[in-house]
Amino acid sequence: MxxxxxxxxxxxxxxxxxxxxxxxxxxxxxxxxxxxxxxxxxxxxxxxxxxxxxxxxxxxxxxxxxxxxxxxxxxxxxxxxxxxxxxxxxxxxxxxxxxxxxxxxxxxxxxxxxxxxxxxxxxxxxxxxxxxxxxxxxxxxxxKPLPRDVVGLVSTKQIHVYEGAGPHVVLIDYGYKKSMLTALIEGGCKVTVVPYNTSYETVSALHPDGVMLSNGPGDPLQLQPLFGELKKITSEYPTLGICLGHQLIALAYGAKTGKLLYGHRGANHPVKEITTGKVWMTSQNHSYVVEKGSIDSRAFTVTYLNVNDGSVEGLKHKELPIETVQFHPEAHPGPQDTHPVFRRFIEMIKQNKGEATHAVTY
Structure with a gap:
């Protein structure tokens, strides 16, 4: 030894x-x-x-x-x-x-x-x-500086397609976890995984029914050159942002992010759902959060707050079919309290297509 x-x-x-x-x-x-x-x-x-x-x-x-x-x-x-x-x-x-x-x-x-x-x-x-x-x-x-282009290191370099009979979801890969892809596939979706810097034109050419922005490492501001493309993508398609994806959507619509002292990393983080008052146990892994005071309240509603420190844990656009969560609903590892976030996203896509569906609740 x-x-x-x-x-x-x-x-x-x-x-x-x-x-x-x-x-x-x-x-x-x-x-x-x-x-x-x-x-x-x-x-x-x-x-x-x-x-x-x-x-x-x-x-x-x-x-x-x-x-x-x-x-x-x-x-x-x-x-x-x-x-x-x-x-x-x-x-x-x-x-x-x-x-x-x-x-x-x-x-x-x-x-x-x-x-x-x-x-x-x-x-x-x-x-x-x-x-x-x-x-x-x-x-x-x-x-010596710490690595900065960490998303570029972990994101896929090629487009990958996973067939399914349901809605077609484009998963933008900032460092996605396999269980996120699994949750979409188990929900019946066809999933196309694309690199983190994929343009609006490329996404549109894939003809998706919805878009998901994944988790990933690093400071979201390092991806500032992509904000314009992300705003166009999310304005066009029903979108779910998870963790880094949540932060990127907020930034693309004018909000700010800040770094926590030591971050949230673990499988026992309590999150309060604002509309119901219910508290869900969540799995988390992030250093940065969306600053509550910077969110445009005319466009977004805060949907979840962290019970421990009051930080923003989710957003919902008031007009567009856009939802975000800071926590990890795929919960690998972690409690599966919020796994229905994926089902709700799929229902949101179907509703946007005009299909007969019902709202999903926890």
């Missing part, structure tokens, strides 16, 4: 045992509070450019299987564990997390005081961090 170190930009040093690929990396340090679902979390493209700390103390006890990955590879810069299980027990397990990390070329540390890391990040906020084989790094290392 080789000793390794996590160095925070604020000056703290944490030691552990190196797992995965033995290499040095820099990323933004974040944490996730989920107790289960580590395979889904580690394959969520929204973590691109980040070093992720698991709050839950035991990770890897049921190994890695062939079914639960949300993307074809791990996009995290690195992963931090407290107790990483080396002898998993599950009938579907094909490898350990350590073996998976090595095969993926992703470095990590185990045996780390993850509780102390989380307390520091909660107090100071997300910051640069380095996984290294030495306890010291050159001062110039901290001057």
């Amino acid at each position: 080789e000793k390794g170190y996590l160095l925070l930009e604020s000056g703290e040093l944490f030691s552990g045992i190196r797992v995965g690929r033995h290499t040095s990396v820099m990323g933004e340090i974040v944490f996730n509070t989920s107790m289960t679902g580590y395979q889904e979390i580690m394959t969520d493209p929204s973590y691109a450019g980040q070093i992720m700390t698991f709050c839950y103390p035991l990770i890897g006890n049921y190994g890695v299987n062939l079914h639960d990955s949300e993307h074809g590879r791990i996009h995290m810069q690195g992963v931090i564990f407290n107790n990483l299980c080396s002898l998993p027990s599950h009938y579907q397990s094909i490898k350990t997390v350590d073996e998976w990390l090595k095969q993926s070329g992703v470095p990590g540390l185990a045996g780390v005081d993850t509780r102390a890391i989380v307390k520091r990040v909660r107090k100071t906020g997300t910051m640069k961090a380095i996984i290294s084989g030495t306890p010291e790094v050159a001062a110039d290392e901290w001057k």
Whole structure:
């Protein structure tokens, strides 16, 4: 076992045992509070450019299987564990997390005081961090910028079509999770997945019935050159925006976004539905939020608010068939309270086509 170190930009040093690929990396340090679902979390493209700390103390006890990955590879810069299980027990397990990390070329540390890391990040906020084989790094290392074009790294480069007998949905891929595609397919939709920078003309040529903007990594303002195209797309077709997609729609219509101190990442975030007063437990993974005061109230209604901090969790256009949610209704991992968001989107498409349908409620 080789000793390794996590160095925070604020000056703290944490030691552990190196797992995965033995290499040095820099990323933004974040944490996730989920107790289960580590395979889904580690394959969520929204973590691109980040070093992720698991709050839950035991990770890897049921190994890695062939079914639960949300993307074809791990996009995290690195992963931090407290107790990483080396002898998993599950009938579907094909490898350990350590073996998976090595095969993926992703470095990590185990045996780390993850509780102390989380307390520091909660107090100071997300910051640069380095996984290294030495306890010291050159001062110039901290001057290097973090990756910026992270959406370009995770988005598809080609158009992919998944046949279905129902409405045709164009899924704009900013780093979508497989379970989002699965939810649409299970709803009977034909789905066409397109790159993140696909133009309005290209989308129109596909003749969709609706459009979905996916989750994804990074600062939504990095995609500012696309706002004009997104406004044209969403003005023309029934649209659902999820996570980054929610933020992009808000920005395209003139709202502003801001960065949270340490983000929302986990499977137990309570969200209040404004119209009913009901509280739903949700899965979340984001650093940025839409600033409530910047939303044009003449055009949009706030549909959900975060119970813990009051941040905006959803929007609905007052005239156009546009809805957005900041949380993850596909819930992999996480509670499935809000999974009907997908059914409601499909019903919205059918209603826009003039088909006889009924409204979907929770």
